[in-house]
Amino acid sequence: MAAQPPLIYPFGDAAIAEAAAIIGAGGIVAVPTETVYGLAADARNAQAVAQIYAAKGRPSFNPLIVHVTDLAAAEAIATLNDDARMLAERFWPGPLTLVLPLRTEAEIAALVTAGLDTIALRVPAHRAMRALIAATGAPLAAPSANASNGISPTRAEHVAKSLGARVPLIIDDGATEAGLESTIVAGRTMLRPGPVTAEMLGEMLPIVPGTTAHVSAPGQLATHYAPSKPLRLNATRAEADEWLIGFGAVTGDDTLSSDGDLVEAAARLFDALHRADTSLAARIAVAPISEMGVGVAINDRLRRAAHR
Structure with a gap:
């Protein structure tokens, strides 16, 4: 229909x-x-x-x-x-x-x-x-x-x-x-x-x-908020010193969406990154996110955070 x-x-x-x-x-x-x-x-x-x-x-x-x-x-x-x-x-x-x-x-x-x-x-x-x-x-x-x-x-x-x-x-x-x-x-x-x-x-x-060194308002192009810890993308499991943010079938210390729902993942993204950044783990890992729909925005954000 x-x-x-x-x-x-x-x-x-x-x-x-x-x-x-x-x-x-x-x-x-x-x-x-x-x-x-x-x-x-x-x-x-x-x-x-x-x-x-x-x-x-x-x-x-x-x-x-x-x-x-x-x-x-x-x-x-x-x-x-x-x-x-x-x-x-x-x-x-x-x-x-x-x-x-x-x-x-x-x-x-x-x-x-x-x-x-x-x-x-x-x-x-x-x-x-x-x-x-x-x-x-x-x-x-x-x-x-x-x-x-x-x-x-x-x-x-x-x-x-x-x-x-x-x-x-x-x-x-x-x-x-x-x-x-x-x-x-x-x-x-x-x-x-x-x-x-x-x-x-x-x-x-x-x-x-003028502009600022980071995005503080709509209409600016620069790096967004990034965690203080190193961030690894497309991880299917956590290394010993990592806090894993899961998605879909990849489970971890936290998850963006256990059902693989991209809208739910977008809604949870920044809160999950903040929790990971304040955890005892030395590094952060994030599960693969689908490159479709709002997943494109999620991956864009994560790539910026990983290359701070």
Whole structure:
């Protein structure tokens, strides 16, 4: 049987209620923001976030932007210094993402932050995204709702064409206003230009363009979080000094998925690496992972970690 195309609902109470039910059940939906359409999931649910990567065919686990309703909600997840608070008070709600230190008590899935100790946060202005956050009561991770390396979607039909049946529901509220991904700022560095321009930021703080030595936000290309211990890939058994992360038929000290489920494996990946890194073993080994679907992203992440 052919896969069913996504449902496209016009913005309204019924659309928000249906989308909130899907997210509450651990699913994903497409929703407009003032920048582009986003592919949203509960940022606290690793399995749901893994579905974002699977749907997009994302080549690596870049950190995702998390959308919250207001500054208070952001402060419950991250620590804002005076600079960050000044920018938030000026540009939120709006198309500015701030990369901030993640609070240890925040219940954000490690997959969202790509295992980093920072998180990218934004308070959106768009009525549909704000309504969905309110209806779910959840922080929503939401990268652009298109296949990886495709053109970012600014209309519901763009999402449907790019993702098809991989997204069950699209909320249609017309063309997005900005049509360009949000500006990303970490400290006083602009990591990605966007609708909030350098000139606008400069009226508040001395902001410089640049990148970081590792990926701390979406849209950067570099090495992700890597464990402190040597990591061996495609291992079918553990050596004497290794902590083995299993998959499928390969069992170990931990497992990404005993059933060989790639979405489950993606959801567990960063937590498993952290457990391995804090174990008493001197080295880490990881079982072979299938190179298909979201397995491509898992293997990309593991290769980066192994070649730190």
